[in-house]
Amino acid sequence: xxxxxFRLLLAAAFAGSMLTGCKGRDTAAGEQPPAEEQxxxxxxxxxxxxxxxxxxxxxxxxxxxxxxAGEHVHEPLIQSTLTVTxxxxxxxxxxxxxxxxSEDGMTWTVTIREDVKFTDGEPLTAEDVVFTYNTxxxxxxxxxxxxxxxxxxxxxxxxxxxxERPYSIWPYSMAIVGIVPEHAYGPDYGEHPVGSxxxxxxxxxxxxxxxxxxxxxYYGEAPKMKKxxxxxxxxxxxxxxxxxxxxxxxxxxxxxxxxxxxxYELLAYETVDNRGINLPAVPASAxxxxxxxxxxxxxxxRVRRAINIGIDREEMIENVLNGYGTAAxxxxxxxxxxxxxxxxxxxxxxxxxxxDEAGWTAGSDGIRQKDGVRAELxxxxxxxxxxRQALAADMQNQLKELGIEASIEGVGWxxxxxxxxxxxxxxxxxxxxxxxxxxxxxxxxxxxxxxxPYSNESVDQYMDEALKAxxxxxxxxxxxxxxxxGTSGVTQEGDIPWIWLCNIDHLYWARTDLHVADQKxxxxxxxxxxxxxxxxxxxx
Amino acid sequence: MKRVNGRxxxxxxxxxxxxxxxxxxxxxWVFSEEALVTDFSRKNLGPGLQYLFGTDWLGRDMFIRTLxxxxxSIRIGILAAGVSSVLALLLGTMAATMGxxxxxxxxWVIDLVMxxxxxxxxxxxxxALGKGLKGVVVGVALTHWTSLARVIRGEVMQLKEALYIRxxxxxxxxxxxxxxxxxxxxLFPQFLVGLILTFPHAxxxxxxxxxxxxxxxxxxxAVGIILSESMKYLAMGRWWLALFPGLFLVFTVVLxxxxxxxxxxxxDPGSVHI
Numbered sequence: 089x090x091x092x093x094f095r096l097l098l099a100a101a102f103a104g105s106m107l108t109g110c111k112g113r114d115t116a117a118g119e120q121p122p123a124e125e126q127x128x129x130x131x132x133x134x135x136x137x138x139x140x141x142x143x144x145x146x147x148x149x150x151x152x153x154x155x156x157a158g159e160h161v162h163e164p165l166i167q168s169t170l171t172v173t174x175x176x177x178x179x180x181x182x183x184x185x186x187x188x189x190s191e192d193g194m195t196w197t198v199t200i201r202e203d204v205k206f207t208d209g210e211p212l213t214a215e216d217v218v219f220t221y222n223t224x225x226x227x228x229x230x231x232x233x234x235x236x237x238x239x240x241x242x243x244x245x246x247x248x249x250x251x252e253r254p255y256s257i258w259p260y261s262m263a264i265v266g267i268v269p270e271h272a273y274g275p276d277y278g279e280h281p282v283g284s285x286x287x288x289x290x291x292x293x294x295x296x297x298x299x300x301x302x303x304x305x306y307y308g309e310a311p312k313m314k315k316x317x318x319x320x321x322x323x324x325x326x327x328x329x330x331x332x333x334x335x336x337x338x339x340x341x342x343x344x345x346x347x348x349x350x351x352y353e354l355l356a357y358e359t360v361d362n363r364g365i366n367l368p369a370v371p372a373s374a375x376x377x378x379x380x381x382x383x384x385x386x387x388x389x390r391v392r393r394a395i396n397i398g399i400d401r402e403e404m405i406e407n408v409l410n411g412y413g414t415a416a417x418x419x420x421x422x423x424x425x426x427x428x429x430x431x432x433x434x435x436x437x438x439x440x441x442x443x444d445e446a447g448w449t450a451g452s453d454g455i456r457q458k459d460g461v462r463a464e465l466x467x468x469x470x471x472x473x474x475x476r477q478a479l480a481a482d483m484q485n486q487l488k489e490l491g492i493e494a495s496i497e498g499v500g501w502x503x504x505x506x507x508x509x510x511x512x513x514x515x516x517x518x519x520x521x522x523x524x525x526x527x528x529x530x531x532x533x534x535x536x537x538x539x540x541p542y543s544n545e546s547v548d549q550y551m552d553e554a555l556k557a558x559x560x561x562x563x564x565x566x567x568x569x570x571x572x573x574g575t576s577g578v579t580q581e582g583d584i585p586w587i588w589l590c591n592i593d594h595l596y597w598a599r600t601d602l603h604v605a606d607q608k609x610x611x612x613x614x615x616x617x618x619x620x621x622x623x624x625x626x627x628x
Numbered sequence: 629m630k631r632v633n634g635r636x637x638x639x640x641x642x643x644x645x646x647x648x649x650x651x652x653x654x655x656x657w658v659f660s661e662e663a664l665v666t667d668f669s670r671k672n673l674g675p676g677l678q679y680l681f682g683t684d685w686l687g688r689d690m691f692i693r694t695l696x697x698x699x700x701s702i703r704i705g706i707l708a709a710g711v712s713s714v715l716a717l718l719l720g721t722m723a724a725t726m727g728x729x730x731x732x733x734x735x736w737v738i739d740l741v742m743x744x745x746x747x748x749x750x751x752x753x754x755x756a757l758g759k760g761l762k763g764v765v766v767g768v769a770l771t772h773w774t775s776l777a778r779v780i781r782g783e784v785m786q787l788k789e790a791l792y793i794r795x796x797x798x799x800x801x802x803x804x805x806x807x808x809x810x811x812x813x814x815l816f817p818q819f820l821v822g823l824i825l826t827f828p829h830a831x832x833x834x835x836x837x838x839x840x841x842x843x844x845x846x847x848x849x850a851v852g853i854i855l856s857e858s859m860k861y862l863a864m865g866r867w868w869l870a871l872f873p874g875l876f877l878v879f880t881v882v883l884x885x886x887x888x889x890x891x892x893x894x895x896d897p898g899s900v901h902i
Binding site: 323324327328331343344346347407408471472474477478481482484485496497498499 | 666667668671672685686841845846847857859860861862863864
């Protein structure tokens with residue numbers, strides 16, 4: 089009986105999702121051509137992966153327009169990159185054989201392998217690399233390449249990158265730029281990509297699926313998975329598709345984690361896909377456009393410190409993520425440039441003492457006050473994101489115990505950025521490059537950091553120095569010092585302009601006999617990262 | 629025992645519908661704070677004695693949320709239906725009495741608004757006004773006056789030629805006085821029924837544009853939001869998140885219909901003596 093009701097509801101859910109008329113939903117209806125084509129009983133070397141509709145690359149597979157790069161970084165699969173990030177997020181080589189940087193940091197010299205061919209048979213030369221980098225510098229809509237002046241081919245296998253300013257973390261930028269062929273690049277490259285990577289894009293049914301086939305002439309280890317099909321569907325459809333056995337691996341979220349599916353297991357991967365809120369560090373005022381910037385309550389550093397230690401992150405992870413997450417203390421937890429001193433332990437009494445000391449004392453209704461101002465916070469979250477909504481709601485409950493009255497409000501991204509300059513917003517960050525620290529904390533020309541009002545000269549200086557460092561190792565040290573150098577920084581004892589709450593585990597339903605290769609810490613974005621090493625997956 | 633006649637039954641149904649709607653509205657008012665409370669220690673509970681309609685993934689009591697949502701819907705409905713009915717009355721009367729040009733313009737506007745699908749126009753208006761309560765109320769009000777305006781226009785045109793109006797005019801009674809004293813009492817039943825029958829439309833449209841994400845903001849306990857949130861959890865077997873709020877929405881809408889229909893029967897000379 090239960091099953092019947094359940095099926096009925098499922099059918100209703102499908103009908104509902106079809107009615108809303110989103111183009112990506114068709115796949116949920118059950119016609120999955122790739123699933124039927126599979127040869128029975130033979131050794132399986134293909135896999136079907138379900139991702140969210142927003143993972144489908146809008147402009148196709150052109151690195152200049154966001155493929156592999158941008159907010160959600162991942163390996164471009166179809167193209168090769170010069171460098172790669174290793175499992176521990178140090179730098180390894182793909183096309184590159186060697187790289188050198190000049191003393192002043194203004195020239196990077198990279199030599200590349202000579203045995204690499206594009207899938208159309210043409211060899212990949214330094215000219216192609218130069219063409220790629222000059223093109224992305226010119227056209228990239230998602231990445232900042234202003235530090236690059238030009239790329240120049242010294243000979244067939246040597247490329248020189250001439251910089252506008254020293255940029256020690258250039259190898260991380262090189263890890264996200266897929267090399268495109270100069271002879272086969274045009275306006276329609278995004279839809280008809282030619283590369284030298286592990287896979288060839290075979291078929292793209294927009295709004296439904298993309299089929300990849302292994303590149304038979306790949307210069308590295310031959311992919312074990314010969315065919316990879318990626319389907320785009322909503323979370324509930326992906327779950328239903330797993331129930332129906334139509335996919336081999338499907339993304340899911342913590343709200344589904346208490347379910348079980350026969351023949352599937354729940355895989356959880358740790359991430360730096362963090363969630364946190366910004367606390368505007370300056371008092372409220374109006375800017376020239378009339379927008380409010382700053383917040384009178386959170387401009388008090390002791391308030392920010394109190395909130396940082398007054399939040400029980402473990403409880404939050406248990407409540408909201410069913411335990412599938414790790415506490416976050418920075419934007420870059422566990423990365424080589426993470427400063428461990430950012431870690432704090434939960435201390436409600438200490439937090440209360442800080443607030444008392446700052447003059448925020450409890451009023452008759454239990455809510456703290458200072459000079460007639462109530463300790464109030466309105467926490468914004470992106471509407472439609474149930475996890476962020478739940479995090480904000482849990483934070484609201486926890487802040488109440490501190491005597492801070494919080495409310496939560498769902499907002500669209502069209503207004504969120506402006507409003508976050510005055511009110512805390514539930515953000516999600518996390519990337520495989522230290523530039524994230526720079527983007528969050530570094531002062532812009534207007535005298536404040538980009539996303540939340542804050543500025544600290546010494547933090548800026550460390551990050552500027554880090555970019556000028558000669559070696560990556562030196563730069564890691566400086567990035568750490570930018571976070572906390574013993575006297576100032578962005579951690580608990582410092583200015584703490586952002587509070588980091590948790591890193592969200594990326595969850596997947598996977599067939600029990602599918603062996604998914606070890607994952608490096610996933611960055612923000614629950615999409616393509618999982619298939620970074622799909623070539624090494626196999627069936628047991 | 630005296631047989632219950634049709635009129636008493638009609639009054640009874642009307643009173644019952646109004647009473648229920650008033651109770652829901654009042655309950656929503658009382659519980660408006662509580663509907664926002666999240667408590668993770670009681671999340672995802674099925675319907676039971678303590679939580680009649682179960683709880684959702686944030687541990688919110690769905691019974692209270694549903695009541696508050698419906699209450700908000702009813703209040704929005706009253707506001708939007710009120711505004712749009714008054715608009716219809718004004719424009720309908722103006723079209724009928726102020727000459728050919730005004731009539732042509734107003735009829736053209738009516739055709740224009742009717743020509744665009746309701747939901748599309750609603751979304752446009754609501755979005756342009758920055759969504760939220762204001763957007764929804766103005767949107768619903770501006771899209772629902774047309775059919776009533778047509779009815780009133782036709783009615784007034786007929787009345788204009790009626791003997792007693794013509795006599796009044798001959799006796800030198802002013803235009804406004806004729807409209808107010810002689811025409812409005814005649815129009816009132818039409819107007820009232822039109823007003824009440826606009827409620828269900830207004831409520832359903834509020835729910836649907838909120839469902840589509842162009843209405844009220846998502847932390848508010850509106851029925852449209854409850855239903856759109858519940859979609860995701862249906863596949864997990866949490867049917868109570870959609871069923872009870874959905875049923876209650878339908879129930880509320882039906883009650884408005886019942887109230888309107890019974891009121892019509894009470895006021896319509898053709899059926900008043902049944």
